Amino acid sequence: MILLPKRNLAITLFSFHIFLSLILKTQAKCNTGCHLAIASYYVRQGTNLSYISDLFSQQVPEILKYNPKVTNKDSINTGIRLNVPFSCDCLNGDFLGHTFTYITQFGDTYDSIAKFPYSNLTNKDWLQRVNSYQPTRIPDYVPINVTVNCSCGDRDVSKDYALFATYPLRPGEDLSSVAAESGVPAHLLELYNPESNFSAGNGLVFVPAKEAFHYNK
Incomplete structure (x- = not known):
């Protein structure tokens, strides 16, 4: 048996930790998406279905x-x-999401686009990542990419759910209120979102949702 000096042992453990992190990161990459996801869209004053339909390229019916x-x-x-x-797509083999097209308006910034038209379903960092315009030089009335993250679930948590909503948390919400609104038990929400703080008032969580035919029963 070979005993390593404490310093070498620490270096070895650190290297193993980095290696393990890289492995886990690689495993987190996607291979395929799923045909359907849901955006939980918070309706602000002055918003109507036609406007939302245009934002998401989805017909009102x-x-x-x-x-x-x-x-x-x-x-x-x-x-x-x-x-x-x-649709929840595997984008570049890196992550699950969908990229929408938005036409900029006068005075738009990445931050304002994320907060207002898209009701925090994305954020300014994501918008800057998927567009070439500098944050201080976004032209008016040009198409830009808006990427919204999504989830196809985790069968290790439960096989009962095949549809998930991208749910932007809002101030005043917590685990109990999200569970009550969604009808999903709190412990399942935590299992699907192990690193999320449901009381943060911001950020995304993924909430099991229903297929259309269930909503209409």
Whole structure:
């Protein structure tokens, strides 16, 4: 048996830790996506279904399939969440997401686009990552990429869920309130989001959701 000096042992353990981290990071990369995910979209004042339809390139009737409580397509309440369906793709083999196209408006910044049109479903860092314009030099009325992360679930947690919502946390929400709104047990939400702070008031979590035919039962 060979005994390593303490310094060499520490270096060896550190190197192993780095190696393990690289392995785990590699395993986190995606191979394929899934046909459907949900964006939990917070409706701000002045927003309507036509506007949301344009943002997500999704027809209004398709959005309504996942929102049976919306009885008037020409009028939706401010302060509610709408379920907006979209495909969850494996982007560049690196992560699960979907890239939408947004036409910039006068005065837009990456931060304002993330916060307002897309209701924090993404953030300014992601927008800067997937676009070539400098944050202080975004032209008006040009198309830019808006990438929204998504999830296809984790069969090791539960095989009962095949559809997941990208859910931006808001101030005042916590694990209990998200569980109550989604109808998903709190312990399952934690298992699907092991590193998330549900009381942070910001950031994304992934919440099991229902297929369209379940919403309409």
